[in-house]
Amino acid sequence: MQLLDKVAVVTGAAQGLGRSIALAMAQEGADLVLCDLQEDKLAEVSTEIEALGRKSLALRCDVSSKEQVVELFARAADQFGTVHILVNNAARVPNSPEDEVRRSRHYAHITTPVERQSMGITSSLTDEDWLKWWDVNVHGVFYCTREALKFMEPQGYGRIINIASIAGTSAASAHSPGYSAAKAAVANLTKTVALDVAGAGVYVNAIACGGVLTPPFQAYLDKATEEEKANLYQIVPVGRLGKPEEYASLAVYLAGENHYLVGQVISPNGGVII
Template structure:
């Protein structure tokens, strides 16, 4: 119960890694505000966690809207009285069929003796595609961090954990330069804000996951041939992707009173990036 009675806001909590974070934080005793654009999803999760004894509040929130974020954080404060922990997890990820095709071409360059060539992605990217990723993955982190700090700094206590990606610290997502750019921005933002607010006893850190075995990722893997899976495993030293609960265990430490890390960007990729 490392987080007993702490109030934690988790964005993008309706599925994937966000759901894994919520389940682990509930087991550690945290009271949860679950935010997502998918209200039905977070409501269902909140009901499941309540049945297990957790105190949860489910809220609809589009993190790309500053007004929506401000309203959601005001509702959390009104319900729980304060906010101790923020997990900035909500993000767009490249998961459309065209993204899958680009990923395969990139992995072929990494693992097979094919001629060097351009992936021809950036030159064909639309303004709308670029701006949408930026709005959710970067603006959303800023809006939520600002709203959290407005509560954490006066109380002189807080923990902010930004879910970035190895895409932001390496070229492992060269197939998705728009996604890589946003996660690189989250890394830089983490370091700057961490230095800024450490004097108020607010600790800001980031986790850079590699592959996460979320339902969409499992769907992607299920569509691959044995040969394609072998190609993927060649770039994973552990031979597998990380489980949500493994990332959640790290987040629990960063959210706890035993954390002494400030502005740390943790490469949690099973050795994919060393």
Template sequence: MKLTDKIAVVTGVGPGLGQGIAVALARAGADLVICDIDPEALAAAREAVLAEGRRCLSVVCDVSSSQQVAGMFAQARETFGTVHVLVNNAALTPNRPVDTERRNRLYAYLQTPVPRDSLGFTSEITDEEWLRYWGVNVHGTFYCTREALRLMQPQRYGRIVNIASIAGISSRSAHSPHYSATKGAVVAFTRSVALEVAGANIYVNAMAPGGVATPAFNEYLEKIGEDGRNRLWQSCPAGRFGTVEEYAATVLHLASDEHYLVGQVISPNGGSAI
């Protein structure tokens, strides 16, 4: 097992990618510290980890709060003594009705021969909306990384995997410039910290996934019908989105000792961005 005797922290373990990553790490032998702001989602992820026969500390934590993050890592240290792996997965994603409307407007614009004009996305974003995304996606990644490094640096070992997005390395998510900006910041942060700490045997990398075939997204595919699905797949050479298990396997590799990757951004995306 790749992660036997390792302690891994995974943030944002709600249904989908977060829970899938936690289960994959547990299956590889790690004991888990998991967090989410949703107690029900957190409880479900905890049960999934325990079902793999691993220990699990679950903490309700809003990663946009440095105090709550510090408290979570204090509990991790008290329970397990240290942390070897951190997966910064917690993030706000554009999944409200207004985001769906923007996404559909973008896809129609890209896939239909209509007159060119501004789509008006950025001018519609409020201060509150912009700052909420930065609070979770960027500040949360920083707060968790800072606390993890305080444990990893003295032991001269660690693996940090930041979950970025194809939105941060391409224009695939032009419908959500606030989300794209934060994921681009995660990419830049990954590279900077990676150079800083690699000499202490702490490897920092990022995964920038394309579309994830979560239950929620599969519901969206049903709603848009066959014509809508066919239009969507025009932008993805693989003709499908990646499964949670496929993405979790990439994270597992980056969390292990079986690579020589430092400051890299791995983007499983089915060819959507090459």
């Protein structure tokens, strides 16, 4: 129970990776503050946490709204008195029909012998394609971090875990330049904030995820052809996507006290990026 009596805020906790992280932290003794836009699914996760014997506060919150983020942390303080752990997991991901077409084009381009030519992705993006990634994926991380530090710095203790991506540390998601740029911002924000607050006993790190078998990715696979799925798995040396529970175990470790990691971007990715 390495997180016993700690209070953890997990954003984007209604499904997928956020849900797995929240449950893993509850199993290690933490009480949870959960936020998401999907209230029904969020309530289910809250019930699961309480069944583990831990306390849970589930709140609808759009992290791209600084006002809603301020309210989220105020409610956390009312319920639990403080916050020890923040997991910035909420994010917009490339799962629109247009995103899926670009993803399949990218995977085919790098796994099959075709004439070398531009994939035509960046030049075809609209302003909306570019701008839609920033409010949740970057501004939301900043807003939540700023509010969490108002608890962590005075108490001389805290753990912040940002969910980044190999999209932000490589060209692995060339099919989505805007998403990649936003995740790169998260990775570097992790480093700069870590240097800022380490002296106050607040450790900030990031997990740069490879492919995670979350509901949006599963939806893509359900619609993909056998050739498209083969192209995807060809990219991953271990031949499969990561399970949310595998990433959650690393988040629990980073939330604990038995490590010396500050400002690191750690990348479980099945060997896609070595």
